[in-house]
Amino acid sequence: xxxxxxxxxxxxxxxxxxxxxxxxxxxxxxxxxxxxxxxxxxxxxxxxxxxxxxxxxxxxxxxxxxxxxxxxxxxxxxxxxxxxxxxxxxxxxxxxxxxxxxxxxxxxxxxxxxxxxxxxxxxxxxxxxxxxxxxxxxxxxxxxxxxxxxxxxxxxxxxxxxxxxxxxxxxxxxxxxxxxxxxxxxxxxxxxxxxxxxxxxxxxxxxxxxxxxxxxxxxxxxxxxxxxxxxxxxxxxxxxxxxxxxxxxxxxxxxxxxxxxxxxxxxxxxxxxxxxxxxxxxxxxxxxxxxxxxxxxxxxxxxxxxxxxxxxxxxxxxxxxxxxxxxxxxxxxxxxxxxxxxxxxxxxxxxxxxxxxxxxxxxxxxxxxxxxxxxxxxxxxxxxxxxxxxxxxxxxxxxxxxxxxxxxxxxxxxxxxxxxxxxxxxxxxxxxxxxxxxxxxxxxxxxxxxxxxxxxxxxxxxxxxxxxxx
Numbered sequence: 001x002x003x004x005x006x007x008x009x010x011x012x013x014x015x016x017x018x019x020x021x022x023x024x025x026x027x028x029x030x031x032x033x034x035x036x037x038x039x040x041x042x043x044x045x046x047x048x049x050x051x052x053x054x055x056x057x058x059x060x061x062x063x064x065x066x067x068x069x070x071x072x073x074x075x076x077x078x079x080x081x082x083x084x085x086x087x088x089x090x091x092x093x094x095x096x097x098x099x100x101x102x103x104x105x106x107x108x109x110x111x112x113x114x115x116x117x118x119x120x121x122x123x124x125x126x127x128x129x130x131x132x133x134x135x136x137x138x139x140x141x142x143x144x145x146x147x148x149x150x151x152x153x154x155x156x157x158x159x160x161x162x163x164x165x166x167x168x169x170x171x172x173x174x175x176x177x178x179x180x181x182x183x184x185x186x187x188x189x190x191x192x193x194x195x196x197x198x199x200x201x202x203x204x205x206x207x208x209x210x211x212x213x214x215x216x217x218x219x220x221x222x223x224x225x226x227x228x229x230x231x232x233x234x235x236x237x238x239x240x241x242x243x244x245x246x247x248x249x250x251x252x253x254x255x256x257x258x259x260x261x262x263x264x265x266x267x268x269x270x271x272x273x274x275x276x277x278x279x280x281x282x283x284x285x286x287x288x289x290x291x292x293x294x295x296x297x298x299x300x301x302x303x304x305x306x307x308x309x310x311x312x313x314x315x316x317x318x319x320x321x322x323x324x325x326x327x328x329x330x331x332x333x334x335x336x337x338x339x340x341x342x343x344x345x346x347x348x349x350x351x352x353x354x355x356x357x358x359x360x361x362x363x364x365x366x367x368x369x370x371x372x373x374x375x376x377x378x379x380x381x382x383x384x385x386x387x388x389x390x391x392x393x394x395x396x397x398x399x400x401x402x403x404x405x406x407x408x409x410x411x412x413x414x415x416x417x418x419x420x421x422x423x424x425x426x427x428x429x430x431x432x433x434x435x436x437x438x439x440x441x442x443x444x445x446x447x448x449x450x451x452x453x454x455x456x457x458x459x460x461x462x463x464x465x466x467x468x469x470x
């Protein structure tokens with residue numbers, strides 16, 4: 001009969017071997033593709049759920065009119081900008097956890113996870129307070145028209161309450177993905193997103209005896225969903241079968257050395273996200289000058305465009321995990337081939353998405369509104385973005401591979417050049433000078449994606465990322 005000590009040793013041995021079950025063991029392309037799919041599929045389903053729920057949210061809010069759509073859109077942009085700083089922690093955490101798990105150093109991976117979790121709690125509370133207190137100033141700064149301003153302030157204050165839940169869920173998701181667990185975040189998001197859709201239906205429109213709260217109801221449903229996602233992920237991290245499993249009995253005292261290692265990798269990504277979100281903020285501010293209806297059209301088109309982001313983001317997560325763990329296991333050549341195969345599969349999936357958006361975009365927009373001007377403008381925008389899917393998919397996936405290696409500076413450079421040098425500058429030229437309207441703004445988006453793809457692809461081909469120290 002096995003003793004408790006024997007069982008604990010066997011469990012530890014199993015945890016050490018488990019990470020390598022997800023790693024390709026040779027340069028055989030068929031073998032690598034199977035590993036890519038096994039990692040990417042849960043992430044792809046996760047991205048689909050997130051996109052689907054975002055679309056469902058906008059469809060339901062869209063029934064309240066263009067002002068409601070604009071209010072939600074104007075809240076999302078500054079919200080993304082503020083939380084972009086948090087990317088320093090999530091990207092650094094995923095990269096370090098992946099390296100340590102690949103090297104079979106589970107204790108070091110746990111130390112990174114604990115430090116990240118503690119910092120995320122304080123960060124989430126801070127963001128929540130900022131959004132709630134400064135909601136009026138933020139909305140006015142966005143240039144919200146009077147019919148949008150009141151709705152926007154209400155929505156921002158409601159979702160700010162759930163911000164700590166969102167931040168904690170993000171960091172646990174980063175920990176689990178770094179260890180190769182893509183399924184648990186999928187499960188958590190599935191439950192949370194279904195809750196969000198049901199909550200929207202009940203609270204926006206006042207079903208089953210609940211009051212009709214409109215935009216505020218959408219915010220309440222979002223906060224509840226974030227709490228549920230956080231709860232599921234916390235349970236798995238502390239009570240489940242996670243490779244990097246934590247315990248409340250361990251020390252959570254802040255460790256400056258570990259935090260510096262996390263930030264050394266993550267700060268460029270945080271700056272990248274800040275550059276991205278601030279650029280999007282400036283971009284949205286230009287579009288807001290066109291009026292409520294064009295802005296509502298833009299929001300609907302962006303909501304549908306999230307479908308085209310979905311494959312790139314999912315395969316990017318897989319590339320980050322594979323590259324990080326394979327470099328930790330001292331297999332740089334397999335890491336490079338894994339990234340290339342991930343890009344190949346991701347582009348095939350993105351091609352299918354582009355086909356749907358290009359030929360059926362009109363009917364997707366009709367799910368949101370029956371306004372003929374919105375439908376026609378939105379269809380043009382979607383056809384533009386469908387045409388640059390190869391570039392978009394490339395920059396998403398290979399940037400994920402670079403981040404897995406700890407090479408986070410070149411994704412920053414590509415975003416700076418693409419977002420500000422292309423999207424913001426060209427949108428101002430096309431919209432404000434040439435008077436091309438919303439079509440001009442979306443042409444600027446296309447130029448942005450192409451230039452980013454060129455920079456990222458060039459850096460990946462150089463191979464220098466294989467020798468990064470983290």
